[in-house]
Amino acid sequence: MEAANSPTIVDTRKTPLNALHRRLGAKMVNFGGWDMPVEYPATGGLVAEHKAVRGSVGLFDVSHMGDIRVRSGRAPGSALAAVQHITMNDASQLAIGQAQYSAMLYPQGTFVDDVIVHRLGEDDFLLVINAGTRQKDIDWVRQNTKEFDCVVEDLSDSFTQLAIQGPRAIDVLQKLTDTNLGSIKNYWFTHGSVCGLKNVLIARTGYTGEDGFEIYVPSDQRTSEQVWSKVMEAGREFGMLACGLGARNTLRLEAKMALYEHEISDTINVWEAGLDRYCKMEKGDFIGRAALEDAKSAGLTRTLVGLEMVERGIARDGYCCCNEVGETIGVVTSGSPSPTLGKNIALAYVPPAMSAIGTPVYVEIRGQKAKAQVVTTPFYKRARKAAPQAVASSTAKTI
Amino acid sequence: MAYPANYRYTNQHEWVDAKGDVATIGITDYAQHELGDVVFVELPKPGAKITAGKSFGTVESVKAVSEIYAPVSGEVVEANADLQNTPEKINTDPHSAAWLIKVRLANGAELKSLMDAAAYEAFIASKGKEASA
Numbered sequence: 001m002e003a004a005n006s007p008t009i010v011d012t013r014k015t016p017l018n019a020l021h022r023r024l025g026a027k028m029v030n031f032g033g034w035d036m037p038v039e040y041p042a043t044g045g046l047v048a049e050h051k052a053v054r055g056s057v058g059l060f061d062v063s064h065m066g067d068i069r070v071r072s073g074r075a076p077g078s079a080l081a082a083v084q085h086i087t088m089n090d091a092s093q094l095a096i097g098q099a100q101y102s103a104m105l106y107p108q109g110t111f112v113d114d115v116i117v118h119r120l121g122e123d124d125f126l127l128v129i130n131a132g133t134r135q136k137d138i139d140w141v142r143q144n145t146k147e148f149d150c151v152v153e154d155l156s157d158s159f160t161q162l163a164i165q166g167p168r169a170i171d172v173l174q175k176l177t178d179t180n181l182g183s184i185k186n187y188w189f190t191h192g193s194v195c196g197l198k199n200v201l202i203a204r205t206g207y208t209g210e211d212g213f214e215i216y217v218p219s220d221q222r223t224s225e226q227v228w229s230k231v232m233e234a235g236r237e238f239g240m241l242a243c244g245l246g247a248r249n250t251l252r253l254e255a256k257m258a259l260y261e262h263e264i265s266d267t268i269n270v271w272e273a274g275l276d277r278y279c280k281m282e283k284g285d286f287i288g289r290a291a292l293e294d295a296k297s298a299g300l301t302r303t304l305v306g307l308e309m310v311e312r313g314i315a316r317d318g319y320c321c322c323n324e325v326g327e328t329i330g331v332v333t334s335g336s337p338s339p340t341l342g343k344n345i346a347l348a349y350v351p352p353a354m355s356a357i358g359t360p361v362y363v364e365i366r367g368q369k370a371k372a373q374v375v376t377t378p379f380y381k382r383a384r385k386a387a388p389q390a391v392a393s394s395t396a397k398t399i
Numbered sequence: 400m401a402y403p404a405n406y407r408y409t410n411q412h413e414w415v416d417a418k419g420d421v422a423t424i425g426i427t428d429y430a431q432h433e434l435g436d437v438v439f440v441e442l443p444k445p446g447a448k449i450t451a452g453k454s455f456g457t458v459e460s461v462k463a464v465s466e467i468y469a470p471v472s473g474e475v476v477e478a479n480a481d482l483q484n485t486p487e488k489i490n491t492d493p494h495s496a497a498w499l500i501k502v503r504l505a506n507g508a509e510l511k512s513l514m515d516a517a518a519y520e521a522f523i524a525s526k527g528k529e530a531s532a
Contacts, residue, residue: 027433027435038462039435039462041432041435045435045436046435046436046460046461046462047436047461246435246461246462249462250461312439312483313439314438314439314459314464316464336461336462337438337439337461339461366441366457
């Protein structure tokens with residue numbers, strides 16, 4: 001037996017919780033140059049972790065993610081102008097304390113990376129970026145904000161980032177903070193004390209398709225391990241599990257959240273990836289906009305769809321998709337058994353003509369054609385609590 | 400989990416239990432631990448020929464596909480049909496109920512080149528040390 005896709009051993013980076021993961025007996029893998037836990041076999045492993053997040057709560061070390069702060073220099077508004085220039089969503093719509101999913105694009109309209117833009121202040125933004133693209137992203141931001149009177153700081157190594165995810169995440173974290181977490185809306189954040197640490201960024205964000213929080217604490221090993229342990233202790237009554245990148249991947253796949261170098265990359269554009277609603281063409285110019293205009297009028301040649309296997313077999317990243325007569329028509333970008341649905345699911349690029357729900361698509365698995373069909377996405381959507389009445393949200397308006 | 404003394408083992412973590420000219424083949428407890436939750440098994444049909452050192456099937460966990468290599472050469476006489484619906488048995492009973500295939504040995508001498516249980520246990524112990532170093 002031998003893993004067909006075992007990573008090559010190179011010099012990997014470690015998060016401040018690396019020693020703790022190893023003490024917990026985690027299985028470690030190289031992810032984007034980082035030595036990260038993929039699962040914790042001692043507490044049940046990947047599927048148990050996935051189910052803990054869907055049913056209750058799980059804790060992830062996501063300190064490998066990068067953080068770039070962009071602040072205005074002397075001229076107010078220049079940080080916003082810079083962020084607007086390098087990202088596709090409309091950051092001017094963000095209130096202080098609000099975050100948005102966005103992306104940085106190449107002039108071709110393809111992806112440098114997807115990012116979460118947090119508005120820390122009127123002239124102060126925090127971009128949370130992917131691990132594998134950290135240096136590239138930082139260089140890109142510095143290079144493309146030169147024209148603006150702003151200060152760009154790489155804060156990636158300053159924070160240990162923990163994601164507490166699942167329907168009971170709020171109950172766990174509430175035990176460790178005075179901040180009323182119920183008042184933080186989805187994709188909003190605040191600063192508060194957590195485990196006695198002051199001024200911790202607490203964001204209601206995540207990458208699992210569940211409710212949850214991401215907290216940013218000082219990155220020294222002692223503090224990081226203490227916070228991790230306190231969160232685990234607070235989560236014990238809810239059956240909280242430490243979760244690795246394996247569960248993070250199956251959770252995000254079920255929720256159809258993009259992963260860089262899979263659903264999005266430097267050769268895939270925004271329209272193909274189906275991320276239209278995060279791309280605000282009307283906000284004014286930004287890097288990639290002109291190419292996206294052209295791409296829109298040219299029309300799509302491929303589009304991202306969800307597949308569910310009809311025949312036996314698991315579609316995996318990179319497998320070819322073909323039509324009934326065996327002609328190659330596309331490629332799988334991510335594929336896995338879905339622990340929540342008990343089915344084998346995948347995301348794939350196919351021609352628009354083959355993207356209608358119910359269309360049969362065949363996946364080539366080790367030389368054999370296995371039938372799949374196009375299904376609605378996301379594969380999994382959490383049941384949301386009843387939305388608060390309109391009256392309650394009117395207080396958030398700024399005049 | 401104990402490694403049966405009467406089995407032979409490969410450095411790719413397969414085991415062989417030879418009785419006369421028929422050998423039963425499976426993957427070891429160490430292998431199932433490395434894989435994690437097994438969700439899919441693909442095995443050759445009876446009549447298929449397998450060759451020592453060559454892949455004869457795959458075992459998939461949620462996160463990865465792994466090839467299974469033939470410890471010996473021969474002709475498949477039976478594949479474990481139970482595993483199609485209950486692949487997770489590989490995690491719970493890898494050395495017995497979750498055997499993969501039975502083959503008629505083409506060359507019994509091939510068994511001699513495989514490790515016995517003591518040698519295999521020493522082999523995986525050394526791998527464990529590598530990983531924690």
